[in-house]
Amino acid sequence: MKNCIHDFSKTVLLIVFLLSANIIQAQLPKIVFAPQWLPQAQFAGYYVAQEKGFYKDAGIEVEIVHPSANEQATSMLVSGKADVISLFLITALAAKNQGLDVVNIGQISQHSAIMFVAKKSSGIATLSQLNGKKVGIWKSGFDEISKAMIAGQNIKVEWIPILSTVNLFMMDGIDAMAVMKYNEYDQIINSGLNEDELTTFPAASYGCDVPEDGIYCLKSTYENKKPELEKFLQATLKGWEFAANNREYAIDVVLKRMKIAHQPTNRVHQQWMLDNVLDLMKPGNKGVSAGELKKGDFMKASEILGESENIQQKYVFTDFYKPLLK
Amino acid sequence: MHNQHFMAKRTLSAHIIRNVLLFCAGLFLVTFSIYYYFTRSTIEETTRENAVFLANNTVNRIEQVLTPAEKVPQTVAKMLESSFLTKDSLFPFLKTILKGDTNIFGSTIAFEPNYFADKGTYFAPYVCRKGDSITSSMLGHANYEYFYMDWYQIPKMTNAPYWSEPYYDEGGGNILMTTYSVPFYTIKGGKRIFSGIVTIDVSLAWLTEIMSSVKILETGYAFLLSRNGVIITHPNKDYVMNESIFTIAKENDQPGMRLIGRAMIKGKSNFEAADFHSKWHSGKLWIIYKGLPSSHWSLAVIYPDNEMFASLYKINIILVLLILVGLSLLSFFTIKIINDLTAPLKHFADSARLIAAGNFDVQLPEIKTEDEMKELYNSFSFMQKELAEYIVTLKDTTAAKEKIESELRIAREIQMSMIPHIFPPFPDLPEVDVYAILKSAKEVGGDLYDFFVIDGNKFCFAIGDVSGKGVPASLFMAVTRTLVRSISDKEFSPAAIVSTLNNSLALNNESSMFVTFFLGVLNLETGELSYCNAGHNPPVIIRKDGSAVMIEKTKFIPVALFEDFQYEELTLQLRHGDKVFLYTDGVTEAENADNKLFGDEKLMEIVRENNAVSPRELINKVEEAVAIHVDGYTQSDDITMMTIFYNE
Structure with a gap:
């Protein structure tokens, strides 16, 4: 008897909950956001904004979906599975060149985290010494900057495409590899190599300090959902600001998301990633405000892309950058 | 007194206990440290051996699975190189492998892109367990480009077999897996080229089991x-x-x-x-x-x-407890032994006090042992006996001494009775006033003074100091005084008296004693003072006007030294109101603690200050000054003073 009442009340609660959820969903306009990679601290600001209810406070409903091995963020944009995605500036430029009508509505990162790393024991001390060497590079893209750096040295390397681990580098299968300072570089450290055993060549030191993560949507979405997108951007920046000021909390949120996604994870690496990603968001000497994309950076990225792809760009800065933040 | 004794005994006991305990504790600490160090080292060494055994054992258990598993793909790689296998026989072959080894979860032979012209980019037959059955599939498509997987790429790039980092197999029920990959090579166009990878997947479920065991x-x-x-x-x-x-x-x-x-x-x-x-x-x-x-x-x-180190810590606690008990017992027995040993000492102390109080027959504690305590007993016993004998002797000696002292006292009385000591001496002789004192340093002294009237109207006075002190000097003094009196019955001039005295004394003076001697004869009518000074301190003449001088010294030797020595006399004129102050060297040579003498000058100063006072008062003043000067220091010589006032 007692159990019956209990079950009954549970059912009522469930119905009420579902109804109210529907009501909220019905009331708030919804944005589906897809970061360009699996859950990690690189996207802490979005998770925090969602977790702290900044999106709801702004008057929108935001769902975060992640790409998979079979489906990249750009594909999700095309298929309509996502309204907004995050992309590297140079990836977005390339996509637009290939006909995907994306626009940048806000630039989160202002600097490049890309660098080459080599073991000191390999004897490689300068970038030009990579000439003729086997160099690991992401198979999935993001390779334009790295390739521009090598081209700038007038040398040739044997590029070895790599999926996601640093194991080939650890096993000395390659002489050097391109890494994100906030990600693969720390994985190497966390695999037992010390920083003083490594030589690094950061893109920023070789004239390639091109911004990375930005927020993109289809031009049509931009035109139809301006108010919602503006709210999304504002709440996202608020999320990043909160994450910067409450890093432990932000890490907790990230770790929770990673566990749900069954991703191997540890706090130390995510902490390193968050700290570095937040550093990339600082204007440095570029004099940009939060969320702004500098025309200079756009031009630099276009130039690098043009050189690597050997194609003429068919659009101008104002076609590409549609700032929604005042 | 009793408390002091008690305290001293307690301190002795505590002192010994403290030293013994400190030594034992130190010894224990050193022993314990050595023991601890070596036991710890031994445990560490034993644990090391056990640990090495355990680690080797566990490693071997794991290797027993991994090493045989390595053999399979290595053999397959060799078979592929020798073209033993055809592309169509691969699936059944892989299934045979899985059937043969239950530790192998899956296996693939992955070829390089377009290795077989008719098979396209991807050619990688793969079989794996699914429940109890074995399923087969072909790996590789646009979203699974196996050429870039670690299991393929790493052995390819390093040209060496590779055990992959463990991973969770998402398709196979979330089992922890690892893949062992071996590169294989084939001959194409006469060249040995890399052609693909043979792998086996090994479930690591058993690994967790081994490790948690x-x-x-x-x-x-x-x-x-x-x-x-x-x-x-x-x-x-x-x-x-x-x-x-x-x-x-x-x-x-x-x-x-x-x-x-x-x-x-x-x-x-x-x-x-x-x-x-x-x-x-x-x-x-x-x-x-x-x-x-x-x-x-x-x-x-x-x-x-x-x-x-749990066993060591346990033993440590037991050891510390044992040591504490041991030290307590040690303290207890040490106290008891010391108390037993020192108990006779207390009796001895009591006995010593009783003996000191005069009870020589006191019973000494009974000592049965033949040790230092027995020696102490013997010494005590000897002391007791010796003391008793000594006291008997001392009693006799004391009695003898007392007798001598009594005799000396009588001698003193006799000696003092020989010199005039009633003042004023001549109440019916108004011309002269006399006062004198004699203070002996010992019971009897060698100083003398005397005065008497001779030849009708002449006042004879004398002062002297016998060499030496004590009884001999007093006897010599008595002789001198008696001779002076008897001689002056017949002789009236000072020189004659002194010469006669000298001859009498010098005769048979075996002991070579002598007397410094001054004798004066004052004519009461004329005031003429004739005198003879035989080596004595010069008297002081105090004139009525207050001036005072010492009589010029006459250089005669003391009496009793040489027979027939011719003494002469001098005269001087006294006027009424003049005084003559005579003294012995006990006054001028009175010493204080710093060995400083009273001196002639100080004497003259006192005399001059008191030039107008009566003879008695003058002598009192000098006596006071001398007393102040010596300040309680032992009087070493007889002090004698005499003042004669020639009345107006």
Whole structure:
């Protein structure tokens, strides 16, 4: 008897909950956001904004979906599975060149985290010494900057495409590899190599300090959902600001998301990633405000892309950058 | 007195106990330290041996699975190189492999892109277990480009077999897996070229079982690291496949853990005190680690220090308790022994006090032992006897001494009665007033003075000082005084009197004694004073006007030295109101504690200050001044003074 009442009340609660959820969903306009990679601290600001209810406070409903091995963020944009995605500036430029009508509505990162790393024991001390060497590079893209750096040295390397681990580098299968300072570089450290055993060549030191993560949507979405997108951007920046000021909390949120996604994870690496990603968001000497994309950076990225792809760009800065933040 | 004695005894006892306890405690500390050091070393060595055995044993258990598994793809690679296998026979062949070895979960032979012209980019027959059956599939498509997978790429690039980092097989029920890949080569166009990879997937479910079966001490545990330091097995499930030893080291700020991690992934082997603290297991830890030859993973076993040395700590507590009991017993018995030993001493002390009080017959404590206490008893007994005898002798001596003293007292009385001591001496002789004192340094003295009337109207006075002191001097003085009186019955001039006296005394003077002597004869009518000074201190003439001078010295020798020595006399004129002050060297040579003499000058100063006073008062003043000067210092010589006032 007692159990019956209990079950009954549970059912009522469930119905009420579902109804109210529907009501909220019905009331708030919804944005589906897809970061360009699996859950990690690189996207802490979005998770925090969602977790702290900044999106709801702004008057929108935001769902975060992640790409998979079979489906990249750009594909999700095309298929309509996502309204907004995050992309590297140079990836977005390339996509637009290939006909995907994306626009940048806000630039989160202002600097490049890309660098080459080599073991000191390999004897490689300068970038030009990579000439003729086997160099690991992401198979999935993001390779334009790295390739521009090598081209700038007038040398040739044997590029070895790599999926996601640093194991080939650890096993000395390659002489050097391109890494994100906030990600693969720390994985190497966390695999037992010390920083003083490594030589690094950061893109920023070789004239390639091109911004990375930005927020993109289809031009049509931009035109139809301006108010919602503006709210999304504002709440996202608020999320990043909160994450910067409450890093432990932000890490907790990230770790929770990673566990749900069954991703191997540890706090130390995510902490390193968050700290570095937040550093990339600082204007440095570029004099940009939060969320702004500098025309200079756009031009630099276009130039690098043009050189690597050997194609003429068919659009101008104002076609590409549609700032929604005042 | 009794308390003092009691305190002294307690201090002696405490002193001995303290020293004994300090020594024993020191000895214990040294012994205990040595014992502790060696026992600890022994335990450490034994644990090391056991740990090495355990680690080797566990590594072997794992190797027993991994090493045979390595053989399969190695053989397949050789078969492929020798073209023993055709592309169509691969699926059945792989299935045979799985059927033959239950440890193998899956297997593939993955070829390079477009290796077979008719098979396209991807050609990788793959079989794996699904429940009880074995399924087959072809790997490779646009979203699974196996050429870039670690299991393919790493052995290809390094030209060496490779055990992959463990991973969770997402398709196969989330089992922890690892893949062993062997590159194979074929001859194409006369050249041996890389052609693909043979792999076997090994489930690691058994690994966790082996590792968790390693139970050491109470809470010791084992864990396994991959080649990159990733935790493959650990009692804390949250660590597994999430953390590496390096991320744990960084999170807990333990650089020592990172160092050991680096040694481990390099395949090194050691047993050492862990230079880190673990969040997972508190306290000091020991660690043994050893690399796995096949997969280059590393096994570690953690030994909690407190459990490792638990037996030692237990024995330590027992030892400390035993030592405490031992020291207590030692104290107790030491106190008892000391008390037993020193008990006779107390009796001896009591006896000594009784003996000191005069009870020589007191019973000494009975000593049965033949030791130092017996010697003390003998000494006491001897002392008792000797003291008794000594006291008897002392009694006799004291009686004799008392008798002598009594006789001396009488002698003194006799001596003092020989000199005039009633003042004023001549109440019916108004012309002269006399006062004199004699203070002997001993019972009887060698000083003398005398005065009397001779020849009708002449006042004769004398003062003298016999050499030496005591009884001989007093006898000589008595003789001198008697002779002076008898001689002056017939002779009236000072020179004659003194000469006669000298002759009498010098005769038969065996002991060579002598007397400094002054004798004056004052004509009371005329005031003429004739005198003879035989080596005596010059008297002082105090004139009525207050001036005072010492009579010029006449250079005669003291009497009794040489017979027939011719003494002469001098005269001077006294006027009424003049005084003559006579004294012996006991006055001028009175010494104080600093050996400073009273002196002639001081004497003259006192005399001049008191030039107008009566003879008695003058002598009192000088006596006072002398007393102040010596300030209680022992009088060494007789003091004699005499003043004659020639009345108006």
